[in-house]
Structure formats: C-alpha cells, structure tokens
Amino acid sequence: MSASESHDTAYDSLTEDHGADGQWAFGTGIEDVAAEITSPVPDGVDPADLAQYCLMLGDDALICSHRLSEWTTNAPELEEEVALANIALDLLGQARLLLARAGHVEQAGRDEDALAYLRPELEFRNVAMAEIGDELDFARAVARLLLFSTWRLALLQRLLTSRDPVIAAVAGKGVKEVAYHRDYAARWALRLGDGTAESHRRMQAALDGVWPYVEELFRTSEVEVALTAAGVAVDPAQIRAEVDSVLDEVFAAATLTRPQRPGIGTIAGRGGRQGLHTEKLGHVLAVMQGLARQHPGATW
C-alpha cells in the first residue's frame, strides 16, 4: 500500500474550517434540536412555571451528568469509560437546551451558563436522585442510572407531545438517548446481580442504598400540576406503575430483590423541586461553579 500523503497535512487543520462535529469519535451530544429556544411560550401557560419546569428537567440532567463525569478515568474498563462519558454528554446536551429555554422564557437575561454557574443551591430544582454521589462504587452508578433513566425515559415519552416545542424537541432527542442509558444500566444490573456472589451482594447493597430516593421521583409539585393541566408537563405520579413494572422485570432477571425501605420525606413539604436538597449538592456546585465564579463576566 502506498503512502497516504494527505495525512501529512492533518496538522494544518488549525487553519481549515470544519463546520460539523463529525471529527469526534463519539460525538459531543450537542447537535441542534429542531425547535428554536426562542419559540413563543404556548398560550395559556405561565412563563414563570414553564421556566421552573425547564429547570427541573434541565437540572436533573445537569447534576446527574456531573456525577457520571466523576467516573472519567475511574471506570472499571475502557468500554465503560466511553459509555459513561457518552451518557454524561447526552444528559449535558439535554440540560443545555432546557436551561437555555428556561433562561429565555424567564426573561431575566440569563443564559445556560448563568443558570448553571451562578445560581445558588436553593434555586436548583433537581431531584436528590440526580445529586447523590456514587463514591466510585460502580454498583451504585448502575443502580442510580437504572432508576434515574427508567424514570426519565417514562417522563420523556410523555413529553413528546408537550405543547412547549422545546420540551417536545428535547424529549424527541432524549427518548432515544435515555432508552440507551436505561438499556446500559439494565445490562449491567444483570451482569452484577447475576454475576459473582460478591457482585450480587454489592449490586443489592447499592440498590438498597439509592432506593429511599425513589419516592421523590413520583411526588408531584405545584408547577407540575399546573403545567400538566396546560398540556406542557407530565404528572410524575402517573408514571409510577409503568416504572415499577420495568424495574420489577429487571430485578427478576438480575436475581435482585426490590428493596423494602421507606422513602425520604420532605421538610415542611419541600424537596428538590422546591430547592431543598441533600448536603451533597453544595459540594457538587462548589466544584462545578468555582472557576466560573472566580472570573465574573469572562467568556470562555
């Protein structure tokens, strides 16, 4: 085979114009969705509610993506490095669109970065399931991802018909992505649950550990009540049976036992959707926001 001289010029690419993301091995997960972030707020919808709802869905994705990113250079195998980063990128892509939409409809001049980097803890709207740490326990990562993605997929499937065009578009892109995340987690739940005695013990313990955070996933906030009535949101209480049946199927195949543990309750009626978080979120934000906050007004 003769020499391929054209590769000698790869270094010159600095001066070439590459429009697309096609040069990435696995993609960045930031391809555009069909809907414009600046689409008008649907008739009869309170923009403040819509902004809050976009923050809920967006913060779930952003904070869970952060936790998954903690696995970079720490995964048990290179294939898992690639897969976990890929899932983190998908969720980051969803978060960026949803935060941008929230920033647009709240009309306060905040973009995705202002919302991600300059909000204090109390203004985050994610569920605790997104923020709890894996502590580099792969079983814990699998357990959380299984529960989170099974729940999020059921939500996104119903949001395909949301009257908000951006939410519907994020759901359109997200359903395919999160179906893969759920499949990935389920396959690992099977391998760990039905692998060795040690992996079974670890997988069951991890599942038991994250189970108390399941309760909150199905708790309906006031914003969700209003926006479900307006055809924008989905009432999470209504997807519980479906999520349960998917999980039961996985648990049975993986020889895992559905945990019998009480769910974590609210404090004076407040949970993640109302900005009340676990002690973990402050640490996540300290790491995530630190550099951006050191350089106010800088663009990167």
Add this chain to the structure above:
Amino acid sequence: MDETALAAGFDATIAADQRIEPRDWMPDAYRRTLVRQIAQHAHSEIIGMQPEGNWILRAPSLRRKAILLAKVQDEAGHGMYLYAAAETLGVDREELTEKLIEGRQKYSSIFNYPALSYADIGVIGWLVDGAAICNQVPLCRCSYGPYARAMIRICKEESFHQRQGYELLLAMVRGTDAQREMVQEATNRFWWPSLMMFGPPDVASPNTEQSMAWNIKRHTNDELRQRFVDMTVPQAAALGITLPDPGLTWNAERGAHDYTEPDWDELAAVISGSGSCNAQRVAHRRRAHTDGAWVREAAAAYAEKRNRAAVAA
C-alpha cells in the same frame, strides 16, 4: 519456507513500502519494537485522560465542558483502538495494563506534568496534541498495517482536538487580563515539555535508525521537532503570546527557526520517575484498574453462565 526466505520476503515488502499484516512473518525484533511502541502509545492515551479529566467537573462553561468531556472520551477510544492494534501482535490489553500499572512500560512523559489552570486545557490541545500530531501523522504510513490504520483515525480526531484547544485559547486571549495571563503562564510551562515530546536529539536516539529502516518511523526526532517549532511560531503570534525562548529566531539561511534545546536532563529525570505527577498518574490508573476487578469478574462470570445456558438449551 525457511527463515531466510521468510526474512527475504519481509525485507522485500518493507523495501517496496508495502504493509506488513498480522499473519505475515516478521522478525521478532520488529514485533517487539512495535509492541513496545504501540503499548506506550495506548498507555499515553489512557494516562493522558487524567490531566484533562482533572478539569471536566470544573469547566467554566457548559459548552467547554461538553467539548472537554467528548475529548477525554475520544482518548479512551484511541486507547481502545491502539490496544486492539497491539492485540494483533499477540499481546492482550489486560497484560499491557498490568505492565503499565507495575511501571514496566512507559507512557509519554508529558503527562507527568500537572494541568493547573483551565488555560492548560487549551495549551494541551494546541501544543501537546500539536506535537503528538507531528509525531503521529507519519505513523499513518507506518509499515505495520493495523497500527497505520488506527493512526489514520486517531490523527483525524487529534487534529480536531487541537483545533478545539486553539479555539479555547483564542477565546481566552480575547477575554480578561486574567485569562490572557493564564494562557501565557500555561504556555510557559508547556513549551519545553512539548519540545521534549519528540524524544532526545538524533545523536542520542539509539532506536531511530532501526525504526526508520523498518518504515515504522519516517522522520528523525530533530526533523519533527523543527517542523513543530516552525508551525507553532506563527500560531503563538496570532494568539499574541510569547514562546518562552529568547533564542527563538528566524534563520533565513536554513529557512527555519533556530531555537534553544530543552533541558534534556529534565526529560531524563521525568522519564526516570521524578516528574511531578509520575507516581500520582500510575497510582490513579492502578487504583481504577484494581477497583474495577470485581466488575470485570462479574461480567465474565455472567457471560460464562449465559454461554452454559445457551449450550444446555
């Protein structure tokens, strides 16, 4: 065929600048050289994830976070392609990983330097990936087929990473004073180690001659280093920053830049273990690999159970 005839066939293939493929006969020394080089390259991709991975959680914008995460993910992918290329020579990934974490195989010394600011992310893309590309582009024409093919894909992706790094630096030098200072400071730290990435000077590079004879290597260390310097000077000027070498001047007679040699004693010291991050990088990789053992065992046990069930059915 006897060994003499096989060796003659190999020599003829090399002389004709054709590719050697996994099933072809090859001299043991050729195989050993390739295994060493490909393994070192694969390890470099994997260890190289650490300094950049150090900044993913702290990336200062969501766009930069996505770019960095995708880049580090690509590096894991490059490691996978390269370990797969090494497997065609009869060594598996697990065996090579063991050698890495026991310190019996090397990786690029550049990753024993720390990544201390977000400008480092840009400078690693611009200078470190830039130097790597200079080294790697000729490997796309390397005589060993699987390595050459892996390098074609890797170089394409690396050049994209390099462009992303440079674009970050452009954004930073157009930003605040603090951002410009970060870029200059990071450049000052990475300039000399980047020059060292091409290896020792030709007079002190014992393996170059044989590797060039085998068409594994196409240019000498000093040739590649010169090419890198000549390409980088105008890019630094476009950024409005200074390369930290007062001896860097255009030599019209040579049609190339004169530059000061890096401190080869420092390179030797870093290679022999006294870089600021040597112990940290290997310990991190060892911990991840060791901590993941139970997961890999579970996957193997599960696959074994499925296979038995399939046979029984």
